[in-house]
Amino acid sequence: MSGHVGDLNEKQAKALQKFKEAVSDLLCPEQDDFYLLRWLRARNFDLKKSELMFRNHIEWRKKVSADKILQDYSEPEVLKKYFTGGLHGFSKDGSPIWIDPFGNIDLKGLLRSAKKSDAVLSKVYxxxxxxxxxxxxxxxxxxxxxxxxxxxxxLENCSRRHLWKPGLDCFCEIVAMVEDNYPETLKIAFVINAPRIFPVIFHLVKPFLAEETAKKIHIFGSNYKDELYKYIDKDQLPSHWGGTSVDPDGDPKCSSKICPGGIVPKEYYRKYDLEAENLTSVEVGRGSSLQLDYTVKVPNCIIRWQFSTEGFDIGFGIYRRTKDSRQKAGDMEEVFPSQRVNSHLILEDGSIVCSKAGTYIIRFDNTYSWTRSKTIRYLIEVLEPEDGYSIPGSSSSQSLSSQN
Structure with missing residues (x-):
């Protein structure tokens, strides 16, 4: 049985009654069986887990003032203009449709311009x-x-810039917030124009998804329209995504309802960056270098980095060992050319795709400075693709549930 109203087996019906009794001190009149079954389905009808989830939710609502947010919350201008997505149209069964051109989002620009808490609250709203x-x-x-x-x-235009850690962490926090406080809200999700780096992105997001949520997500390349038409009539879809709807001015992306994103102008930037917190600190002596070893187990992993230095610049490069023994930088395979960077002026961040497995060396070079040591604050990670996941072709789709 599905666990929805009208489709409960005997065990599920008993669990619903016991759940009502267990949380009776918290219930409001409008919280009917449809509402309560969401929490039970989210925890596979485990009464203790469902009750804990629901009680945690009530406390969370108090903390974020969710009951008053529609009246009190004022979204920052930069989020209104550049935080992608919007509601447009309804599916064949009447469900609202959220369309998000996430490939166009400037995560770094948004979080350098607005607080992470505001990004989360905008989704609560x-x-x-x-x-x-x-x-x-x-x-x-x-x-x-x-x-x-x-x-x-x-995900058209999605690239390694979307792997910027503070931005991706914020996205994962939003996913976790939705799963914990709005369970069973997703009917079905389509990820379209999936890029080659999608397995890495999914590997990072997956831990925050409930198993049942993952089963509802379907991945496509560019040939997705026929699948959308099974659930959505063309007049409910913007023309850009295969429908017939356009804005009054003829815009095929219906940007009046769906924020298209784009690069955030630097005028919105705050005067400080939050992403430099919680980094490892180390000193590189004058006339010396620091080499850090990272193991890449399978091809197509991504090495992601961010670092800053105090007061002065530093050289930065990435190499791959060609022998098991230690090698000098000049004897290794250069995968990211070493160059001096002004990491004392702005946090350096980036990523590379490792086409080969092996040992990769992150090298901070201070050999050119014979008078000054350099203090570095860094975070370096190796991101692996989701196990067994292959990029879907342009004419096929794949449910994430097959990867569980």
Whole structure:
């Protein structure tokens, strides 16, 4: 049985009754069986886990003032203009559709311009609007319960810049917030125009997804439109994604409802960066270098870095050992040419795809400085692709549940 109202087995029906009794001190009149079953399904009808999840949610609502957010929250201008995505149209069964051209998002620009807490709260605002307004309106309109959303993530233009750690951490925090406090809100999700680095991105996001959520996500290359048409009529889709809807000015992406993202102008940047926190600190002596070894177990892993120096520049390069024994930089395979960087002026960050397995050397070079040692603060990570996952072709799709 599905665990939804009208489709419960005997065990599920008993669990629902016991759950009502266990959380009766917290319930409001509008929290009906449809609502309560979301929490039970999210924890596979485990009463103790479902009750803990629900009680944690009530405490979380108090902390973020979720009950007042529609009246009190004011979204920062930079998020309104550059935080991708928006609600547009309805699926064939009446579910609202969220379309997010995530490949165009400037994560670094957004988090250098707005607080992470505001980025999270902006999503809380949208979810509260869904539950308080749109779901209720659609339920009355279609004559049956509507309490889930269809999501389309367009990853066109997605690249290694989306692996910037503070930005990806913020995205994962939003995913975790939704899973913990709005369970079973996703009806089905389509990830379209998936790039070659998608397995790495998914490997980082997957730990924050519930197993049932992952089963609802389907991955496509560029040939996705026929699949969308199974769930969405063309007049409910913007023309850019295969539908017939356009803005009054003819915009095929319907940017009046769906924020298209783009590079955040530096005028929005705050005067400081938060991403330099919690980095390892080490000193590189004058006339010397620091070499850090990292093991890449399989091809197509990504090495991601960010670092800063205090007061002066430093040389930075990446090499791959060609022998088991230690080698000098000049004897190794150069994969990221060494160059002096002004990491004392701005946090350096970047990433490379490692086409080969092996031992990679991150080298901080201070050999050119005979009078000054350099203090470095760094974070370096090796990101592996999701096990067994291959990039879907342009004419095929793949459910993430096959990777569980």
């Amino acid at each position: 949208i979810l509260e609007k869904l539950y308080s307004v749109m779901f209720k309106e659609q339920t009355q309109k279609v004559g049956s319960r509507v309490d889930q959303v269809v999501v389309i993530y367009d």
